Amino acid sequence: DVKVTQSSRYLVKRTGEKVFLECVQDMDHENMFWYRQDPGLGLRLIYFSYDVKMKEKGDIPEGYSVSREKKERFSLILESASTNQTSMYLCASSFGRNQPQHFGDGTRLSIL
Amino acid sequence: QKEVEQDPGPLSVPEGAIVSLNCTYSNSAFQYFMWYRQYSRKGPELLMYTYSSGNKEDGRFTAQVDKSSKYISLFIRDSQPSDSATYLCAGAEYSSASKIIFGSGTRLSIRP
Numbered sequence: 401d402v403k404v405t406q407s408s409r410y411l412v413k414r415t416g417e418k419v420f421l422e423c424v425q426d427m428d429h430e431n432m433f434w435y436r437q438d439p440g441l442g443l444r445l446i447y448f449s450y451d452v453k454m455k456e457k458g459d460i461p462e463g464y465s466v467s468r469e470k471k472e473r474f475s476l477i478l479e480s481a482s483t484n485q486t487s488m489y490l491c492a493s494s495f496g497r498n499q500p501q502h503f504g505d506g507t508r509l510s511i512l
Numbered sequence: 513q514k515e516v517e518q519d520p521g522p523l524s525v526p527e528g529a530i531v532s533l534n535c536t537y538s539n540s541a542f543q544y545f546m547w548y549r550q551y552s553r554k555g556p557e558l559l560m561y562t563y564s565s566g567n568k569e570d571g572r573f574t575a576q577v578d579k580s581s582k583y584i585s586l587f588i589r590d591s592q593p594s595d596s597a598t599y600l601c602a603g604a605e606y607s608s609a610s611k612i613i614f615g616s617g618t619r620l621s622i623r624p
Contacts, residue, residue, distance in 0.1 A: 404555075440520070442616035443556075443600070458611075490555055498604075500546055501612060503555035 403427070404504035406491050412510045419478040421507050423491030431494045432474035433501060434458075434466060436487040443490065449474055481511045515539050518601055518615035526623050531588040535601035535615050538582065542603035545577050546612065547586045550598045559599075560586065591622045 407422035425432065433448040435458075445458030447466040455466050463485060467475045474493075478485055488508050492501040518535040525531055533547075544563055548556035560575040562568045568575045576585040584601050598617040605611075 440616060442514075443614040445611065448611070492555075498544060498606065500544075500558050500561045502558060503548075505555045506553075508553075 404491055404493055404502055406489075406504040406507050408507050409505065410508050410510075412512060413481050414512055415481060415483060417478075417481045417511075419481050419509070419511075421476040421478075421489055421491075421509070423474045423476070423504060424472055425474075425491075425493040425502075426472065427493065427495070427502075428471065429493035429495050429502075430471075431496065431499075431501075432468065433492040433494075434464075434474065434476045435490045435492065436460070437490055437506070438487050446476065483511050485509065486511045513538060514615075515613045516601060516603055516615040518618050520616060521619040522621055523618060524621045524623060525591060527591060527593060529591050529622075531586075531591050531595070531620060531622075533586040533588075533599050533601070533618050533620065535584040536582055537584065537603050537613075539603065539605065539613070540579075540582070541605040542579075542613075543606040544604040545575070545584050546602040546604075547573075547575055547584075548600040548602065548614075550600060550617065552597075556600055593622045593624050596620060596622045 404425045434446045435443045449468045465477045490506045491504045494501045547560040550556045565579045572589045574587040600617045602612045602614045
């Protein structure tokens with residue numbers, strides 16, 4: 401079974417802090433994704449990566465950056481956290497194009 | 513208009529009933545279709561993955577795609593209380609099937 405592990409289930413940070421969310425997958429998947437999930441808005445793609453050191457913007461990249469130094473690890477960075485970034489953040493990975501994505505259990509982030 | 517639309521529910525049915533969950537989509541280039549199940553405070557879990565039109569069955573679950581009407585369905589037979597969850601439908605184009613477009617989810621409750 402594919403395992404996608406997100407480092408924290410719950411996180412509370414303050415406005416203006418730099419926040420790191422970490423994600424690790426154990427199936428040698430090429431593609432990794434970061435989403436946020438909000439009630440009524442569904443899943444929205446923030447950034448994705450097709451390979452190490454490669455990244456592409458999703459639908460809502462503003463206020464976020466990512467890092468992929470190793471194939472198995474994909475980090476989401478909130479450069480200066482704001483209250484409107486309070487959300488559930490989900491990481492996913494897939495083997496290649498035309499393959500389904502597998503998700504971690506999410507990090508519920510609160511920005512105070 | 514969202515690319516993938518689904519009724520948010522909640523949908524409440526008695527145990528043992530047949531459940532029908534539905535989505536519509538607007539992007540005629542979608543070739544791949546998915547259903548995910550999401551339990552409370554967990555990440556989405558892949559249930560069904562289908563290519564183009566037709567039916568796919570897996571145990572008590574049947575996914576149906578009608579590309580002519582841009583309609584996606586998931587049927588659950590002999591529903592169980594453990595099927596209570598939010599169900600997300602999704603579609604993807606062949607050329608960029610790593611980028612999936614999700615519906616907002618339908619909340620399903622199975623009454624014992």
